[in-house]
Amino acid sequence: KAGVTQTPRYLIKTRGQQVTLSCSPISGHRSVSWYQQTPGQGLQFLFEYFSETQRNKGNFPGRFSGRQFSNSRSEMNVSTLELGDSALYLCASSLYGASGGYTFGSGTRLTVV
Amino acid sequence: AQSVAQPEDQVNVAEGNPLTVKCTYSVSGNPYLFWYVQYPNRGLQFLLKYITGDNLVKGSYGFEAEFNKSQTSFHLKKPSALVSDSALYFCAVREVNAGNMLTFGGGTRLMVKP
Numbered sequence: 657k658a659g660v661t662q663t664p665r666y667l668i669k670t671r672g673q674q675v676t677l678s679c680s681p682i683s684g685h686r687s688v689s690w691y692q693q694t695p696g697q698g699l700q701f702l703f704e705y706f707s708e709t710q711r712n713k714g715n716f717p718g719r720f721s722g723r724q725f726s727n728s729r730s731e732m733n734v735s736t737l738e739l740g741d742s743a744l745y746l747c748a749s750s751l752y753g754a755s756g757g758y759t760f761g762s763g764t765r766l767t768v769v
Numbered sequence: 770a771q772s773v774a775q776p777e778d779q780v781n782v783a784e785g786n787p788l789t790v791k792c793t794y795s796v797s798g799n800p801y802l803f804w805y806v807q808y809p810n811r812g813l814q815f816l817l818k819y820i821t822g823d824n825l826v827k828g829s830y831g832f833e834a835e836f837n838k839s840q841t842s843f844h845l846k847k848p849s850a851l852v853s854d855s856a857l858y859f860c861a862v863r864e865v866n867a868g869n870m871l872t873f874g875g876g877t878r879l880m881v882k883p
Contacts, residue, residue, distance in 0.1 A: 687869050712868045722807035746812055760813040
């Protein structure tokens with residue numbers, strides 16, 4: 657079956673702009689989580705959505721937001737981009753409540769200039 | 770709060786030798802534990818997980834890990850390293866009944882030399 661699909665793969669934005677990243681989970685997976693990966697901070701949890709509801713949120717400013725649609729696809733949005741937002745953004749899908757089975761996408765590499 | 774420590778930034782091993790990548794964790798309750806591998810400019814690939822049961826978990830590509838509750842460790846091992854195993858390895862923990870949030874260690878770069 658198809659894996660987790662993230663689009664776009666690469667993105668270059670200017671400070672102050674906003675950006676929207678997309679994630680399509682594995683068919684049947686209803687939970688989508690987002691992570692930010694940077695060389696300095698490593699992998700950090702952003703938020704998790706299940707059935708269009710945000711279940712958990714990490715310690716990120718309100719400029720970071722997300723949503724999930726009825727088909728389980730998810731988007732995350734970052735407004736007023738800062739240079740420090742440059743990172744690899746990873747999406748993971750899973751069966752909520754399952755004891756594992758996190759599948760990650762290949763990520764979106766965001767560069768803020 | 771849950772946390773993971775990977776004490777070694779880099780592990781060097783010769784091809785054909787056994788390898789160990791260390792991981793210790795801290796959770797309030799029972800843990801689910803995971804190992805992932807990342808190749809350059811790629812996402813995370815699942816290697817193995819510990820949920821319950823046998824403390825020795827076997828995973829993909831010949832990797833295995835041993836869950837040690839008393840030492841709160843979950844070290845990744847492989848009997849014979851391959852050059853193609855060179856990559857970045859992440860240990861992660863999720864506390865049971867605490868949602869789907871994974872907490873990752875800082876990662877360990879494994880370098881296997883011919």
